[in-house]
Amino acid sequence: MEWLALSAQEWTAVRLSIWVSTWATIASLPLGVAVAWLLARRQFWGKAVLNGVVHLPLILPPVVTGYLLLITFGRKGPVGSFLDSCCGIVFSFRWTGAALACGIMAFPLLVRAIRLSIEAVDRRLEAAAGTLGASPAWVFTTITLPLILPGVIAGMILSFAKAMGEFGATITFVSNIPGETQTLPSAIYTFTQVPGGDLGALRLTLVSIAVAMTALVASEIFARQVARRLELE
Amino acid sequence: MTLSVDVFHRQGSFTLKAAFESSGRLTALFGSSGSGKTTLINTIGGLLRPDRGRVVVDNHVLVDTAAGVFVPKYRRRIGYVFQDARLFPHLTVAQNLRYGSFFSPKADRYSDFDSLVQMLGIGQLLDRRPAALSGGEKQRVAIGRALNASPRLILMDEPLASLDEPRKAEILPYIERMRDQLRIPIVYVSHSLAEVSRLATDVVRLRDGQIMASGPVQETLAGVGMPDAPTSRSRQSQDEPFALIELEVVGAEESDGLAILRSDGGEWRLPLGELRVGVRFRARIAASDVLVAREVPRSISALNVLPTVVESVSEPALGTCLVLMRCGSDRLIASVTARSARLLQLSSGQPVHAIVKSVAVDRLLI
Numbered sequence: 274m275e276w277l278a279l280s281a282q283e284w285t286a287v288r289l290s291i292w293v294s295t296w297a298t299i300a301s302l303p304l305g306v307a308v309a310w311l312l313a314r315r316q317f318w319g320k321a322v323l324n325g326v327v328h329l330p331l332i333l334p335p336v337v338t339g340y341l342l343l344i345t346f347g348r349k350g351p352v353g354s355f356l357d358s359c360c361g362i363v364f365s366f367r368w369t370g371a372a373l374a375c376g377i378m379a380f381p382l383l384v385r386a387i388r389l390s391i392e393a394v395d396r397r398l399e400a401a402a403g404t405l406g407a408s409p410a411w412v413f414t415t416i417t418l419p420l421i422l423p424g425v426i427a428g429m430i431l432s433f434a435k436a437m438g439e440f441g442a443t444i445t446f447v448s449n450i451p452g453e454t455q456t457l458p459s460a461i462y463t464f465t466q467v468p469g470g471d472l473g474a475l476r477l478t479l480v481s482i483a484v485a486m487t488a489l490v491a492s493e494i495f496a497r498q499v500a501r502r503l504e505l506e
Numbered sequence: 507m508t509l510s511v512d513v514f515h516r517q518g519s520f521t522l523k524a525a526f527e528s529s530g531r532l533t534a535l536f537g538s539s540g541s542g543k544t545t546l547i548n549t550i551g552g553l554l555r556p557d558r559g560r561v562v563v564d565n566h567v568l569v570d571t572a573a574g575v576f577v578p579k580y581r582r583r584i585g586y587v588f589q590d591a592r593l594f595p596h597l598t599v600a601q602n603l604r605y606g607s608f609f610s611p612k613a614d615r616y617s618d619f620d621s622l623v624q625m626l627g628i629g630q631l632l633d634r635r636p637a638a639l640s641g642g643e644k645q646r647v648a649i650g651r652a653l654n655a656s657p658r659l660i661l662m663d664e665p666l667a668s669l670d671e672p673r674k675a676e677i678l679p680y681i682e683r684m685r686d687q688l689r690i691p692i693v694y695v696s697h698s699l700a701e702v703s704r705l706a707t708d709v710v711r712l713r714d715g716q717i718m719a720s721g722p723v724q725e726t727l728a729g730v731g732m733p734d735a736p737t738s739r740s741r742q743s744q745d746e747p748f749a750l751i752e753l754e755v756v757g758a759e760e761s762d763g764l765a766i767l768r769s770d771g772g773e774w775r776l777p778l779g780e781l782r783v784g785v786r787f788r789a790r791i792a793a794s795d796v797l798v799a800r801e802v803p804r805s806i807s808a809l810n811v812l813p814t815v816v817e818s819v820s821e822p823a824l825g826t827c828l829v830l831m832r833c834g835s836d837r838l839i840a841s842v843t844a845r846s847a848r849l850l851q852l853s854s855g856q857p858v859h860a861i862v863k864s865v866a867v868d869r870l871l872i
Contacts, residue, residue, distance in 0.1 A: 406580050
């Protein structure tokens with residue numbers, strides 16, 4: 274079983290991937306909940322457009338998303354140069370850029386899971402909370418949020434797993450720099466490009482499969498829990 | 507407390523146009539389904555914004571569309587007990603009960619958690635989740651949850667409608683206790699004549715989004731089936747006109763097994779049964795159980811002969827007239843044949859005697 278042990282470079286890639294995916298998921302969560310709530314609850318002009326934009330990364334070739342990020346958030350891009358000069362935030366060729374790319378690619382999955390659980394919440398419960406004196410913000414935090422929590426967690430798990438596997442947009446936007454932007458899929462890709470890299474690629478592939486399976490099973494369990502919670506009454 | 511409502515609201519083909527005022531302890535909004543009861547109660551609770559109108563509780567203007575006032579539901583401090591309890595499934599019973607008190611302003615908090623729990627008999631349920639409660643228990647917790655927010659007014663929308671008969675019987679005494687022990691006025695929506703005649707102090711009768719009558723229960727329900735009655739009336743049906751009389755037991759004739767009772771208009775004899783001196787209750791007397799006599803009858807089996815004054819006699823329908831009589835502050839209704847009405851020359855202002863068989867008095871416990 275010696276061959277299963279990960280090399281230092283492989284470990285770096287796995288650790289970086291987990292780091293990047295965690296950040297991508299956590300940072301996109303508040304926006305994800307807000308967008309999911311808007312789509313589930315509000316009627317407004319341009320709702321279809323917002324819905325389309327959110328789902329776009331799911332359909333566009335990842336290279337296109339990566340390229341769009343590059344020309345927008347790159348050092349010379351309008352948003353990238355602004356963020357650099359005002360707050361010193363740089364995305365291009367940094368792990369932060371990898372997190373941004375992963376977050377955007379995983380965003381549709383996050384929003385979808387949360388939106389579905391918001392739509393499943395019995396609005397009569399929220400009305401009841403209102404008659405008890407809770408303002409809309411309190412209703413959201415004390416009633417809606419606890420009820421959708423399993424859905425939110427399921428969305429986060431899916432989002433995390435998607436981020437772990439993101440390749441096209443990341444490599445286009447921030448390249449493939451070991452220790453900085455070389456995530457797990459990028460590392461596998463590199464291994465397949467060099468002679469004798471098969472074993473490394475295989476090991477990382479197994480890690481990928483394990484992560485994906487765990488995420489799917491966990492997400493399924495949480496989704497079932499949200500269903501049970503909402504059927505209580 | 508005075509509740510004053512004057513609203514107009516259109517929803518699809520349904521139009522609600524209702525104005526009433528009430529300062530009763532329990533005001534029932536009474537009518538068949540689709541009559542606008544729930545729409546009306548929702549405008550009071552703030553769950554619905556009426557197209558036009560005003561809603562005022564005491565001196566708090568909650569809705570005044572002309573002035574652009576609409577107080578949101580979470581600032582009204584009006585409790586709402588829904589037909590389907592609507593307990594929060596992710597909270598325990600105790601957390602559900604305490605939910606509203608967290609939001610009520612400290613200075614206005616009057617609810618005492620422990621005595622409320624005791625009054626509703628839910629002490630042993632506090633740690634449970636709503637899913638583990640029976641229908642009746644859920645409804646009691648829902649009542650407690652609304653009360654514990656220290657509301658100025660409580661709305662109840664058919665709180666018994668989704669319960670079976672034993673569960674209804676389980677909840678009714680708690681609602682009566684609320685009405686009699688707590689000082690919070692209640693607005694109670696129901697389509698059940700039995701519930702309304704047992705619980706209400708005041709009634710607002712609705713039909714097709716319009717108010718047919720409103721006022722104290724004895725007068726309003728005594729009018730059920732009165733001049734605007736549908737022409738065909740089946741005897742003993744729920745629609746049969748009846749009168750409600752408040753009675754108090756003042757003595758007993760043990761040897762005959764009879765209780766002596768007093769209403770505002772006279773003295774009654776009823777089977778003693780479990781009646782004890784001091785007990786007060788509301789009796790329901792169907793129009794078909796009341797006879798009318800010009801003179802005090804002699805040698806008659808009926809024990810209750812009450813002096814009354816005819817208030818009105820309805821136009822005959824299917825050969826029957828309804829005679830409305832005043833008996834002190836109470837009213838009695840008799841249904842007599844058109845021929846008897848003619849022979850007795852019944853007309854308003856005429857003193858007559860109403861005769862009620864003791865066994866015909868339907869006792870509604872208060």
